[in-house]
Amino acid sequence: MRHILSLLLENEAGALSRVAGLFSARGYNIESLTVAPTEDPTLSRMTIVTSGSEEVIEQITKQLNKLIDVVKVFDLNEGNYIERELMLVKVRAEGKDREELKRTADIFRGRIIDVTDRTYTIELTGPRDKLDAFLDAIDRSQILETVRTGASGIGRGEWVLRV
Amino acid sequence: MRLTGAEITIQCLQEEGVEFVFGYPGGAVLYIYDALFNQDKVKHILVRHEQAALHAADAYARASGRTGVALVTSGPGVTNAVTGIATAYMDSIPMVIISGQVPTPAIGLDAFQEVDTVGITRPCVKHNFLVKHVDELASTIKKAFYVAASGRPGPVLVDIPKDVSQHIAEFVYPKSVSMRSYNPVTKGHSGQIKKAVQMLMEARRPMIYVGGGVILGNAAEQLTKLVRDLGFPCTNTLMGLGAYPGTDPQFVGMLGMHGTYEANLAMQHCDVLLAVGARFDDRVIGNPQHFFSENRRIIHVDIDPSSISKRVRVDVPIVGNVADVLEEMQKLVNAATARPDATALKDWWKQIGEWRGRDCLRYDRTSNLIKPQYVIEKLYEVTGGDAIVTSDVGQHQMWAAQYYKFDKPRRWLNSGGLGTMGFGLPAAMGAQMAFPEATVACVTGEASIQMCIQELSTCKQYHLPVKIVNLNNRYLGMVRQWQQILHGNRYSESYMDALPDFVKLAESYGHVGVRIENPADVEPALREAFALKDRVVFMDFMTDQTENVFPMVKAGQGLTEMLLGAEDL
Numbered sequence: 001m002r003h004i005l006s007l008l009l010e011n012e013a014g015a016l017s018r019v020a021g022l023f024s025a026r027g028y029n030i031e032s033l034t035v036a037p038t039e040d041p042t043l044s045r046m047t048i049v050t051s052g053s054e055e056v057i058e059q060i061t062k063q064l065n066k067l068i069d070v071v072k073v074f075d076l077n078e079g080n081y082i083e084r085e086l087m088l089v090k091v092r093a094e095g096k097d098r099e100e101l102k103r104t105a106d107i108f109r110g111r112i113i114d115v116t117d118r119t120y121t122i123e124l125t126g127p128r129d130k131l132d133a134f135l136d137a138i139d140r141s142q143i144l145e146t147v148r149t150g151a152s153g154i155g156r157g158e159w160v161l162r163v
Numbered sequence: 164m165r166l167t168g169a170e171i172t173i174q175c176l177q178e179e180g181v182e183f184v185f186g187y188p189g190g191a192v193l194y195i196y197d198a199l200f201n202q203d204k205v206k207h208i209l210v211r212h213e214q215a216a217l218h219a220a221d222a223y224a225r226a227s228g229r230t231g232v233a234l235v236t237s238g239p240g241v242t243n244a245v246t247g248i249a250t251a252y253m254d255s256i257p258m259v260i261i262s263g264q265v266p267t268p269a270i271g272l273d274a275f276q277e278v279d280t281v282g283i284t285r286p287c288v289k290h291n292f293l294v295k296h297v298d299e300l301a302s303t304i305k306k307a308f309y310v311a312a313s314g315r316p317g318p319v320l321v322d323i324p325k326d327v328s329q330h331i332a333e334f335v336y337p338k339s340v341s342m343r344s345y346n347p348v349t350k351g352h353s354g355q356i357k358k359a360v361q362m363l364m365e366a367r368r369p370m371i372y373v374g375g376g377v378i379l380g381n382a383a384e385q386l387t388k389l390v391r392d393l394g395f396p397c398t399n400t401l402m403g404l405g406a407y408p409g410t411d412p413q414f415v416g417m418l419g420m421h422g423t424y425e426a427n428l429a430m431q432h433c434d435v436l437l438a439v440g441a442r443f444d445d446r447v448i449g450n451p452q453h454f455f456s457e458n459r460r461i462i463h464v465d466i467d468p469s470s471i472s473k474r475v476r477v478d479v480p481i482v483g484n485v486a487d488v489l490e491e492m493q494k495l496v497n498a499a500t501a502r503p504d505a506t507a508l509k510d511w512w513k514q515i516g517e518w519r520g521r522d523c524l525r526y527d528r529t530s531n532l533i534k535p536q537y538v539i540e541k542l543y544e545v546t547g548g549d550a551i552v553t554s555d556v557g558q559h560q561m562w563a564a565q566y567y568k569f570d571k572p573r574r575w576l577n578s579g580g581l582g583t584m585g586f587g588l589p590a591a592m593g594a595q596m597a598f599p600e601a602t603v604a605c606v607t608g609e610a611s612i613q614m615c616i617q618e619l620s621t622c623k624q625y626h627l628p629v630k631i632v633n634l635n636n637r638y639l640g641m642v643r644q645w646q647q648i649l650h651g652n653r654y655s656e657s658y659m660d661a662l663p664d665f666v667k668l669a670e671s672y673g674h675v676g677v678r679i680e681n682p683a684d685v686e687p688a689l690r691e692a693f694a695l696k697d698r699v700v701f702m703d704f705m706t707d708q709t710e711n712v713f714p715m716v717k718a719g720q721g722l723t724e725m726l727l728g729a730e731d732l
Contacts, residue, residue, distance in 0.1 A: 010344055014281060025286050062469035068290040071344040163343060
């Protein structure tokens with residue numbers, strides 16, 4: 001099953017490689033990983049999307065907690081959460097396709113952020129499924145380039161992950 | 164007090180009460196060696212290869228319970244040390260490794276003797292640090308010692324660039340450490356402990372399975388009392404030998420791939436299993452599916468949550484320091500009115516007695532060749548069972564584990580997790596440094612010993628009178644055994660032609676060498692050797708080339724699917 005893990009870790013050189021190294025060394029799946037400093041510059045927040053049986057996810061959580069630089073680990077799947085990913089897509093947009101692409105982007109609440117007479121660059125945010133659906137909705141041959149950030153996640157409601 | 168980084172490093176070691184540093188100098192650590200030269204509190208032991216520095220520091224830690232310290236230079240100094248670091252990591256040994264690094268402005272420019280030390284060692288250390296500024300040096304070393312020895316222990320590396328060791332800072336050694344990201348649990352959960360004791364009292368076929376965690380956690384005494392009070396059978400893992408006394412009637416021997424018949428069967432057929440400081444690894448329980456073909460309830464006590472339910476699902480997990488948890492269990496056992504069913508327990512012991520009756524460690528005592536098992540039995544007798552025994556890896560290691568009865572913890576030092584050939588001799592040095600008066604024996608084979616044989620020179624320099632028991636079968640014995648049993652007798656590259664004359668070799672290093680070729684000479688040779696208190700004696704026993712280690716559970720098979728002897732092949 002797909003799980004989203006939220007981590008707080010020391011914002012120190014090498015912390016990212018410890019986490020990434022753990023996943024490769026122990027053969028855990030990793031779908032995406034995002035990391036950036038928080039409002040407290042000594043802390044980074046990381047979101048890891050992974051998959052595995054309950055036993056494997058439990059081991060991943062324990063192994064992450066064992067890393068000295070990791071302050072807290074939380075499996076967002078244990079409660080309600082919001083997941084967002086940012087995608088930038090550059091598409092071939094010529095002739096009658098220009099209007100159709102604009103319409104599709106609007107339907108997905110995307111924004112066109114760069115335009116040339118032959119291309120659009122579209123910005124989209126949402127959960128993974130929505131971004132996948134957008135790519136499925138347009139003609140694949142029109143896609144020139146896609147850039148995705150991987151998911152960031154946060155718990156719903158009053159619940160917060162902090163030190 | 165304003166000091167250079169090098170002086171700060173040595174001051175920190177003094178503050179930590181470090182007696183010995185095992186190391187090897189080089190360009191990047193010259194300032195640190197200069198600072199060592201100007202003091203006499205911390206003694207440096209100059210090894211002949213960095214791998215040996217790590218093993219010696221590691222065994223010093225295993226034998227004494229104190230944190231071992233090694234010092235190596237950048238580049239090849241570190242890469243040579245990696246095997247030793249990984250060895251300590253797999254067996255959870257508290258160590259601090261100080262490594263030199265090229266000066267900070269040169270990092271990343273492929274400088275001479277530069278290697279990404281933090282990157283290379285990351286998967287085999289508990290933690291590591293690159294010190295980028297001299298102001299952070301003292302607090303980093305303080306953290307390193309704290310992390311290495313607390314929680315589940317392990318090696319911690321501090322990488323110090325050459326310019327950092329040269330720069331000057333005000334030296335203040337922190338009194339304490341607080342890390343928001345590292346707070347190891349010590350006390351076990353009381354509710355869980357209560358549940359565990361209740362489960363033990365309900366047991367009809369109980370079993371206690373004890374690993375190296377009990378030795379590392381200094382809990383052998385608490386464990387022994389609890390096991391005796393309960394009257395349950397107890398087995399030790401390879402790493403746990405000595406945690407429960409090897410000569411005690413409740414001890415059913417080591418378990419696992421080369422464990423005793425009775426230990427493996429009791430492990431499989433018990434109805435309540437108490438695992439303490441052990442991790443159900445592949446060499447211990449064999450095939451996990453087979454292990455689960457019998458129903459049993461499992462209580463698992465360990466300081467590392469990630470060791471629990473890793474390979475085997477347990478019913479009552481208890482995370483905590485084993486000594487504390489065992490003490491709390493003892494209190495509940497003392498206060499309990501319920502006791503395990505005496506008739507059921509009697510029947511269980513009767514069953515175990517029948518299994519014991521197989522006498523799985525018997526071997527041919529009439530052979531006119533030297534049987535390796537016989538050498539270990541005699542070693543046990545001659546040393547009164549009171550030696551610190553180190554070993555390398557292979558058949559000799561298993562025979563030492565099976566036939567030397569360890570009654571006390573920290574007397575059996577071997578590379579259990581990583582299985583590092585070359586560990587034995589430098590480990591013997593480290594143990595002898597920790598206990599100069601102790602009898603230290605290194606049980607080895609002609610293949611393993613050659614992996615760190617250069618350390619005979621270190622033994623000479625520091626007058627370390629270790630005794631080397633070389634079980635010489637002219638084969639990579641364990642490889643040969645697997646090739647015989649699993650690969651149709653195809654002995655691919657497991658025969659060693661052109662061995663050195665070990666007697667002359669020992670003599671050339673200034674030691675005593677002796678070759679033993681007849682069973683009748685085994686005991687006299689051992690007696691003579693151990694009587695030479697102040698000399699290294701290299702005993703080269705020419706043993707039966709075809710002897711195999713039994714019992715044996717083939718890799719991937721179930722714990723009870725044992726080969727008991729040549730007749731089972």
